[in-house]
Structures are given as structure tokens and as C-alpha cells.
Amino acid sequence: MTTEVRSLREFKMPDVGEGLTEAEILSWYVKPGDTVTDGQVVCEVETAKAAVELPIPFNGVVERLFFPEGATVDVGTVIISVAVAGEAGAAPATATAPAVEAPADEAEPERREVLVGYGPRTGVTQRRARRTTTTKTVAAPKPAPAAPAAPVAPAPAAPAPVAEAPVGERPLAKPPVRKLAKDLGVDLRAVTPTGPAGVITREDVHAHAAALAAPAVEPVEAAAAPTAAVVEAPVPVPGAGDVRVPIKGVRRATAQAMVASAFTAPHVTEFVQVDVTRTMKFVRRLKESGELGRDVRVSPLLLVAKALLTAIKRHPEINAQWDEAAQEIVIKGQVNLGIAAATPRGLIVPNIKDAGSRTLSGLAVALGELVETARQGKTSPADMQGGTVTITNVGVFGVDTGTPILNPGEAAILAFGAVRELPWVHKGKVVPRQVTTLALSFDHRLVDGELGSKVLADVAALLEHPKRLITWG
Structure with a gap:
């Protein structure tokens, strides 16, 4: 009987722009147990300059996602591991990681290799608090530094929380539309799609947000003043208290x-x-x-x-x-x-x-x-x-x-x-x-x-x- 041999390959956060040291994970397109192929896009990240989709450079089965959506990760840090068949003819290994994202609570103790000219980073990568957009709540408090990869818990009792469907069961929508939905506190599963093949468009998200009486972000004009950029945070509602806007990314x-x-x-x-x-x-x-x-x-x-x-x-x-x-x-x-x-x-x-x-x-x-x-x-x-x-x-x-x-x-x-x-x-x-x-x-x-x-x-x-x-x- 042939014994199946497998090895783990790790994919690290690359330097997707000159001189950038970190990126925020906006969306995962895969989950543990999914089969991936060389060149397949597995996630979208946002740097200080732009949103970029990252392709995986090898074939295999997703073993683990090290960070949840919304986490900010240093360049050179492992973000996903893939089980790769170790011998010809062997079937891809079955992932043993749980289907739900469960990032580790501790930083990797060994020396981590990094990419594009950066030396090894010491210390723990801190995950930034994810934002739940409502008309009355403020941003979630920043998590403790000792738990950089803890699962993200939705804010309780929020009128319009960002409730994401499990990976693999998501409605069809492009990454910028998903980001817009997050910013407006819209659950894409509740949005009626009008695009071709059932794809949710920006207009669908805006219409749903308006129906919920949530503030919307209008499409960008041809060009804008440096001091008049469109705000991605909720618009303050009179009498609803303070609204905090995380300063990150662009x-x-x-x-x-x-x-x-x-x-x-x-x-x-x-x-x-x-x-x-x-x-x-x-x-x-x-x-x-x-x-x-x-x-x-x-x-x-x-x-x-x-x-x-x-x-x-x-x-x-x-x-x-x-x-x-x-x-x-x-x-x-x-x-x-x-x-x-x-x-x-x-x-x-x-x-x-x-x-x-x-x-x-x-x-x-x-x-x-x-x-x-x-x-x-x-x-x-x-x-x-x-x-x-x-x-x-x-x-x-x-x-x-x-x-x-x-x-x-x-x-x-x-x-x-x-x-x-x-x-x-x-x-x-x-x-x-x-x-x-x-x-x-x-x-x-x-x-x-x-x-x-x-x-x-x-x-x-x-x-x-x-x-x-x-x-x-």
C-alpha cells in the first residue's frame, strides 16, 4: 500500500509596492480544505497605495489561514499554508485544519524570512480592530497586543452589523463592492442583485443601504481636492454620539x-x-x-x-x-x-x-x-x-x-x-x-x-x- 506523503508550503505577505511594510487583508477567496492551483487568487489586500489581489504560487489544499479579514499583516509574514502532494501520483492531502478561520493566538517563535529586501521583523504582528458601521455605534475597541490573530467577533446588538457569509457561500460581488458593503454595514446576503449572472453591483449596495437608512458613499467624481476625499466611515448622525474613524491604508x-x-x-x-x-x-x-x-x-x-x-x-x-x-x-x-x-x-x-x-x-x-x-x-x-x-x-x-x-x-x-x-x-x-x-x-x-x-x-x-x-x- 502506498503511503501518502505531503508537505506544507507557506505563502507570505509579499511586498506589493515599493517600500511598503504592511497590508490589510480585505477578503479571503478560499477556506481550509479548498484545492488551489498555481496562479489562483486567494485573497485581496489593501496597502497604503491600492487594493491588490494575491495569487498563490503553487498547487495543493489549503491547510490554514493565519489571519482573518481585517487584520493588518507585516510584509514577509506567513498568511496561508497549503498541503502539497509530496510524491508523483499521490492524491492531494486532506486538510486537517478546521473549516472556520481560527488563527493562532501566538506569534511564530522561529526566525521568519521576509521578502524584497526587508530584514526579519521581531515582535508580534498586531491586528487592528475591525470596524462595524452603524448609525449610533463607534469603532470596536482595539484588541490586546497579546492576541494578534484572534478571531473577529461581531459587535453585539448592532443595528446594522457587517455579517459576512461563510467563505464559499458568499453572494457574487467584486472586491471593491464587498469593501463598500463593509464600510456601509451592509450584509451582502440581504442585497438583491441586479447585475449579470446575479452579481451584486455598487448600485445594489447603495440602494440597500438607503433602504436601511444607513449613510452611503457616493461614486467618485472625475477628480477631487486633496482635502475633500470621500469619507469611507459613517456620517455622524446628530445626537447619536461620537464616531471614530480608524486611520489606516490610503x-x-x-x-x-x-x-x-x-x-x-x-x-x-x-x-x-x-x-x-x-x-x-x-x-x-x-x-x-x-x-x-x-x-x-x-x-x-x-x-x-x-x-x-x-x-x-x-x-x-x-x-x-x-x-x-x-x-x-x-x-x-x-x-x-x-x-x-x-x-x-x-x-x-x-x-x-x-x-x-x-x-x-x-x-x-x-x-x-x-x-x-x-x-x-x-x-x-x-x-x-x-x-x-x-x-x-x-x-x-x-x-x-x-x-x-x-x-x-x-x-x-x-x-x-x-x-x-x-x-x-x-x-x-x-x-x-x-x-x-x-x-x-x-x-x-x-x-x-x-x-x-x-x-x-x-x-x-x-x-x-x-x-x-x-x-x-
Whole structure:
């Protein structure tokens, strides 16, 4: 009789982005006893930059899940073990771990290997408290450090707890929709799906949350101000007490970056009001004619982006970076144009690589793809790295202007305010015109007032007379 031989393979939390040291497990797609194959996605994690799905690199049967959903895990820490057949022809081993997630109460005593250049981490990985969203309760208290992998217990007597179905019996929904449901306190098993093949959509979750009188998170606009990111926590209800919002993931990274930027780079902001009547007519003409493509989304933001890129071509010194170690100003060879976008996970700033070399049509396509990817919560870490200059569209919120904070490592950021019909002197007469306010913040270490003023004045002139986009470009 052939004796079955098996061995355990462990899969560790990889470094899914440059320099990241931890990630939060959002969803498990497998449970102990499930058979997995090389390349199969087993979980979704959220880093400080994006949500990422992790594939397993070998075949076998899931033996154990070391952490529950909601746990924050250091890079290099084992998150799942798989029983792998040890000899040819042997059947995969039957998992002996319980079907319910039961992470160990103690940290692994042996030295743990880590990935991508990180040394071994000492101490215990602490699991952050999971959030149960209701209209009256606050976040669950933080668990004791000595129990990093304890099972998550739902808050008792909560009006709208996040009650997840057992793995393998979950309703069909994409990871961003599951995350949205968690944030709104919606049980996906109670939601009526309207998507194809019975898939639950974002709209289904919002509709169910509204029916329960729970606060909802609206879809992200094309771009948002750094200080106006969509809040993923519940909206406070008058008289219901305090609401605590855990600072983690994208929100924590944004806060740290903004503080570092504000207290490192000396900010200067300049403002200008612009008559954009001709630009708005140009946008309407492009929409009606379809000359940029039938499926291409055309908006005023597109022409603002093109105007800024044209101004940078005339004044490349503003597309620069301060190198503190070398005490040098690095003028970048290409413009990676960032667009600040509010998402349910917080503010992100993905960028269009080498945007300065794109035609108006190519820029429109890239901008549309960037916005759609951000709305779906699928922006990759690579898309948020290497930005050189940013636009934040505060106008979508009806805001006239602001003093935007620089994205770390960049020399300038342009705020595009709301377009309003205002009395304006045009050809010697006071007439109603479409007017907006632009604000340009820049790092005064490498951009002086003259350079900043020239760039802002060029953007204003191009938006006032959009035909110059062709002659100046």
C-alpha cells in the first residue's frame, strides 16, 4: 500500500509596492480544505497605495489561514499554508485544519524570512480592530497586543452589523463592492442583485443601504481636492454620539504625505480668474462632433490638463524635483501628470505617464481610463508612482478655489475651480461670461515667483483662447 506523503508550503505577505511594510487583508477567496492551483487568487489586500489581489504560487489544499479579514499583516509574514502532494501520483492531502478561520493566538517563535529586501521583523504582528458601521455605534475597541490573530467577533446588538457569509457561500460581488458593503454595514446576503449572472453591483449596495437608512458613499467624481476625499466611515448622525474613524491604508498614507509635504516644501500659491467661455464652447463642440472618438469622454478638465502640459513645455523648469541629498534640482525628462481622485478608500493621485507627448485625443483616452480605474478601486501602485505635477479639480464640488498642498516630490499642483456665469468686461461691455479661478501652488525652493507666474499666466491664456493649444503646442 502506498503511503501518502505531503508537505506544507507557506505563502507570505509579499511586498506589493515599493517600500511598503504592511497590508490589510480585505477578503479571503478560499477556506481550509479548498484545492488551489498555481496562479489562483486567494485573497485581496489593501496597502497604503491600492487594493491588490494575491495569487498563490503553487498547487495543493489549503491547510490554514493565519489571519482573518481585517487584520493588518507585516510584509514577509506567513498568511496561508497549503498541503502539497509530496510524491508523483499521490492524491492531494486532506486538510486537517478546521473549516472556520481560527488563527493562532501566538506569534511564530522561529526566525521568519521576509521578502524584497526587508530584514526579519521581531515582535508580534498586531491586528487592528475591525470596524462595524452603524448609525449610533463607534469603532470596536482595539484588541490586546497579546492576541494578534484572534478571531473577529461581531459587535453585539448592532443595528446594522457587517455579517459576512461563510467563505464559499458568499453572494457574487467584486472586491471593491464587498469593501463598500463593509464600510456601509451592509450584509451582502440581504442585497438583491441586479447585475449579470446575479452579481451584486455598487448600485445594489447603495440602494440597500438607503433602504436601511444607513449613510452611503457616493461614486467618485472625475477628480477631487486633496482635502475633500470621500469619507469611507459613517456620517455622524446628530445626537447619536461620537464616531471614530480608524486611520489606516490610503487615508493614513495621505495624511503622512501631506504633513511631510507641508512641513518640508515652502508652499507659495498664486490665483487668477479666467474667462473660459471659449473653452466651454470648445468642449461642447468636441462632444457633439465626436472628433476625439465616440467613446471618449470630453470634459473641461481635459482642456485644463492640455493647457498645463503646454505651459510646462514652454517652461520645463517647473517640472522638477528637489534632491536634498545631492543638493540639486532635477528637471524631469517627461511629465507624469497626476490627477487627484477621491475614492471610497480615500484620496489617491494616479498619474498619466509621459502625458506631455500625448495628443489631445490620446490624453482624453488616458484620462478616461485613469478615472474609471480609480472609480472601480483598481488603481495599481505603479500608476501612483513617479508623478511630476498634479491637477486637483475642486470645481466638481462647487468650490471656487483653494490652496492645494503639493504631492510629495513634486514642484507644482494646479487647482481647477468651479465654472460660473459671472458679469465680465468683454469687448468693452459688461456681459455674462463663463469664469473660473485657477490656483497654482509650487515649491518655492526650486520655483520662484517669476516662473510660477509665467506658468499660471500661460494656462490662463490658453483656456481663454483654446485655439492657442494648437499654435503653442
